Amino acid sequence: MGKDYYKTLGIPRSASEDEIKKAYRKMALKYHPDKNKDPGSDGKFKEIAEAYDVLSDKTKKDIYDQYGEEGLKGEAGGFPNGGPGSGFHYTFNGDPFHLFGNSGFSFNGAGNSFFNNGMSGHGMGGHYKHKQDPTVQHELLVSLEDIAKGTVKRMKITKKVYAHDGKCRTVDKVLTIEIKPGWKSGTKITFPKEGDQYPGRIPADVVFVIRDKPHPCFKREGADLIHVHKLTLKEALLGTQFEITSLEGQKIPIVIDHIIKPNFHKKIENQGLPSPKTGQKGSIIVKFDIKFPDTLSTQAKNAINEFL
Template identity: 40%
Template sequence: MSRDYYATLEINRDASDADIKKSYRRLALKYHPHNNGQAGPYDTFRELAEAYDVLSDPRKKATYDTFGEEGLKGGIPPEAAAHGAWSTTYVYHGNPDKTFRQFFGGDNPFADFYTAYGTDANVGFGGLRGRGVKTQDPPIERDLHLALEDLFYGSTKKIKISRRVINEDGHTSSIRDKILTIIVRPGWNEGMQITFPREGDQGPNNIPADIIFIVRHKPHPRFTRQNNNLIYTAHISLEQALTGFSVEVETLDGRLLNIPINDIVHPQYTKVVSGEGMPSPSNPSTRGDLIIQFNTHYPDKLSSEKKRLLKQALTL
């Protein structure tokens, strides 16, 4: 009597490829001999493997659908083979464990099954014993480059990622895009980490990796950041360094500060303007300082008369 591969897999004859995979996955796990002693007879497991081996192959399936098991295993008319059917007699290799491994992949195909259903068993499979526990992929770290203005005011950043996800059949996968939203808080420091748990690639035997964005400062045309302080470098002449001047600094929020410098500017001199730095991450209403450093430009050369006058002025 000819066997009904469709009945073996508990599917209809119009079942899709995804339906075939889904049914084999469910029944193979149920009837596998290593399934904690709960499996059915080994012959059932073997019949499932043979049915899947035939129905998952388009050419074998076409031959079986047209000529049945007898035509598949005994041969078909030559004119039928010309239309893409299985052209040689089919003999199942007889190793259902091989089919099972090829379907699930890896040395421990029960790993995802045990994690999902809480089964705790010793699995003698491929030399691997112990509880099938999914492990999480290592975190994926990406730099998030932000302007000082983003960190001064706060901002919202939307980042598109592409990741592999498991399809509804539970076996195949595809690449899909996803938008991750980051709410940037005022005062965040460089090195701050924002974690999106389990947004990495999905797989049947793994826990997706966490995606971690690490804050990095974009170069700024006027300032560098030091904790909550902003550093500004003013370029001045030797005359200004000795006689005094005013520094104009445009702030991150667009104001223009006019800061008088009445001291003599020596190489280690700095001017501190309180409360004009970055917001504090813990309390954005408080701010760090603006620290002005100075780069003094000396003349390339002096005439004899200028040297005399300068010496006279400095000795008074």
């Protein structure tokens, strides 16, 4: 048995053109996927659109009234006189949202404010404007070692997609992110329209924001790497030596043979991060954290007083 378009719109076969239009508007508002979140609403919305597409067109309506859906869609071989005639074949391939926007309704009237955001109507020239979902943002922690040389990250996302039958399914997708050497924390990589899919809406953009992964030895300041070395008061007064391992694994000897004051720092050029534009490397900057004793014995005080 073919589809009953009159039943779909909830109207009798004797309904007038105006009654058909009013019934379509009522049913379309009820089942519009932006308003009705039931899983089958988008499929129902398409059925309603197809029914209105047929019944609002005199030629298609006359054929449907005489021969039913089978005759309308060119399947009337068993009908008297071959049905509506060879060469006529109807298939609904339209966009139900476009049909709704171009159905001659005004969406600015009372009670229709739901459609004012994302849908506009101008009498017979009304149209539906799809609205994009808000951006979905993820943070991506990247080690300083990877920032120094560049790397490729593959991130798996899970999103919802809708099939033509209106059923929702969940799929996984792997997004490839090529991280360039020297990229700054806060750099954004955008994958347009990779968010969840919903009928009548544009999928959200998926954005990954690069963040520096905490490092045990360095803290980043632009292209420079800050290293804080702890030392005793004795080392600060008499000098010290130690090694720093660069991000590339190189051992860098540090020799200080003078008094280290609290605001002193040592710069090791071309051992920092590269500029993403020029490739020029920053520096490793060694700062010193001097540990002062909590107390001094009388003997220590006298010795210091004697030699300073």
